[in-house]
Amino acid sequence: MKSPKPLDKNIQFLITANYQRMMSFEQAAFLTNEQSFKEFYLQKAEESEVNMQQLYLILNVNQPADGQATALANSSADAYLPNMLTGKKSAIKILESIKAGEKTIAKWYKNTLQEIAGLPNEMIELVKEQYRMLNNAQVQLEHL
Numbered sequence: 001m002k003s004p005k006p007l008d009k010n011i012q013f014l015i016t017a018n019y020q021r022m023m024s025f026e027q028a029a030f031l032t033n034e035q036s037f038k039e040f041y042l043q044k045a046e047e048s049e050v051n052m053q054q055l056y057l058i059l060n061v062n063q064p065a066d067g068q069a070t071a072l073a074n075s076s077a078d079a080y081l082p083n084m085l086t087g088k089k090s091a092i093k094i095l096e097s098i099k100a101g102e103k104t105i106a107k108w109y110k111n112t113l114q115e116i117a118g119l120p121n122e123m124i125e126l127v128k129e130q131y132r133m134l135n136n137a138q139v140q141l142e143h144l
Contacts, residue, residue, distance in 0.1 A: 022048035
């Protein structure tokens, strides 16, 4: 496999971040008993999956199969979100963990936007739109 170009590394980092986000929201939905929280978490997990698909398209590569997606997400150790959803937690503790994870991913997006500033506008606009959705999710989380 050829080594990725810097662009590929930045976009693949965002793919990894979205995979981690998706898994965190799915885990939160599984752990919570609050139906409104569960629905919100599942919507955000789906949003992350769509984000990943869009990022794969912008790289012009096929999305890997499930096992390969997991391997890709696990290939970048520094991109891990801490596994904040371990053990039995209340709905409030789960929500706090999700908020912390969203802030971390938003920072990653912000940094990536600075690094890809010279790339084609289509790529930058996609990453900006995903960043806006992350910021909207943070606002929504504050009102849950």
